Amino acid sequence: MAKQSYAQALVDGIYDSLAADDRASMIGSYVLGLGPQRNLMDRIREDFPDRIVDPPTAEAGAAATGVGAAMAGMRPFVDLGTGSFTYLAMSQITNEAAVSSYMSNGRISAGVTFHLLHGVRGGGAAQHSHSPQSMLCNAPGLEVVAPYSAADAYGLVRAAFQSQNPTVIASHAKLLGIETEVPDKKSVVTIGKADVKRKGRDVTIVANSLMTHYSLLAAEQLARDGIDAEVVDMRTLVPLDEETILDSVKRTGRLVVVDECPLRCGIASEVSASVAEHGFDLLKAPIARVTRAHVPVPFSLPLEEAITPDPAKIAAAARKVMKNG
């Protein structure tokens, strides 16, 4: 199978979505940030010049434009830029788009797609390293996806454009250049379905976004110690695919949840609670969470490393779970 970078697949997904639906458009085209992949967007700029606008530095205004246009039947993709800037558009996303279907008794929908570059990108310090997904997951009515592989980036962006619901796509800034295998013909990926990326007998590692990449690396380290880890890639955070996760825990009896959002009320907390609630009897040992510490992100490298999950921390957590039962 051929390999493709996350960035390239995301761009292909946006391109094909624009080609497939005249109602689709882009508000903000700096989807790939300032990194070396940013020029991949040029193909879209050249082929769909009248369906791309770059807004002022006005996240609330850009988001509101997308939400309003979606309510009027269009399919806008709004790029929010660095994940931290999502907060400036929080009301438009959570209190306008997310609630539109429910509060209209199902008569209005806001099929807008938001994209943000989340995560500890390296030297971003406290204000440019956020992973706002867990806050967004707390807004009923929003679909939230955080893919890891190139194929899923493609498939989920296609699904987001097609969805009647407001959908947030969180891409980790450090994933953009990472290449993974893609099929000859990439296809739509259903929102709400997790994927077992690696089969294993001893311990389930549930992760998403860049943390799935790190968990797969951790699984290789663990294999050298004779621990056979199964890695479940969440892909979608809301709706949560509890079935696939519980199914895996049924096989392994042990769970490590990995996520880059801060610990408290994060994605890892939600997955842990869900398994504790519905799969308590399946567990041979207490669940472990590996997340960003509940600390703002510092600039200096040794401080940044101290609070951020990495493959070694994930492997250490899995070893501890193995020891505990």
Add this chain to the structure above:
Amino acid sequence: MPTPLPDDVAWRLLESMLLIRRFEEAVLRMSQEGQFRGHYHLYIGQEATGTAVMSVLEPRDRLNSTHRNHGHVLARGAEPGKAMAEILGKATGLIGGRGGTIHLCDPDLGFLHTSGIVGGCISLGVGGGYACKQKKDGSVCATFFGDGALEEGVSFEALNIASLWKLPVLFMCENNSTGSWAPGEGYPTLVHASTDLRLIPQSVGIRTMRVDGADAAAVREAVSDAVARCRRGEGPAFIEAMTKRWPGSNPLWPEPATGVTDIRIATGETQAGGAHKDWIENHDPVLRLARALAGGGNDARTRLYALDAAVKARIDDAVNFAIDSPLPAPATAFDHVFA
């Protein structure tokens, strides 16, 4: 035409501006050597603005700054070594290496916060002004922001509140957009429907002034007037300082487009050249003030060269201090989450 600066003031301002210039040249060099990570923004071309504002403000006054803050903290008197150490993420940095280039801040000097969020600074400045007014001590809050900040909705809210409540806020808008981004490159900041940014504060009744931001005397005069009005309780003032964007800022990352500034261009001993000759000759605020002072004859020329040498030595010391400083201990990452 602004009133010419008294000689001693002019030399003082030039020293500060030169300090910023040599600091920024060192930052650029260190970035290219891979000494630090992350995106960064230099104050080259805007030295006159920050320096002149600081020359008017008093120790009791408050300030806040932006992603383009290096010049602000240095002009206010922060230790260059600690500023450089912060950029390298060292434990001896102004804020212990937690902020890096985007968040240089010296709370001892009255800085409330340095926000990298566009629109963050202008709005927090209103809070600073509110505090000054409550304290009834005649202090003011100077809040720096770029032209881009006026693209954010919160800026309008901030201006409206400051005007309604007559808060002593100096809104210092540094408009460096005169000179454009290459298409498809960099931040698309040139996106105001209004062709005159002063109309935005004017619409809520705020007094505005526009000055040449590369002319230290002009900025100082405008700021003196605005701050005096703030202190008298007349409410906020808005100054738009216009600068011609430094060519090194046009690409996505700073580039040494105009080289290391040759101070002898100011005395005519060397000629400006290269692709950016026009900027160097006509828009470089440091050379502009140096040229005016060096016109004073041989003594002035000698003084100028000596000043530049002294500033360079200070920056060399700052760089060495920063490089030799230790990184913070990993365990300290968990400190200060709560005050």
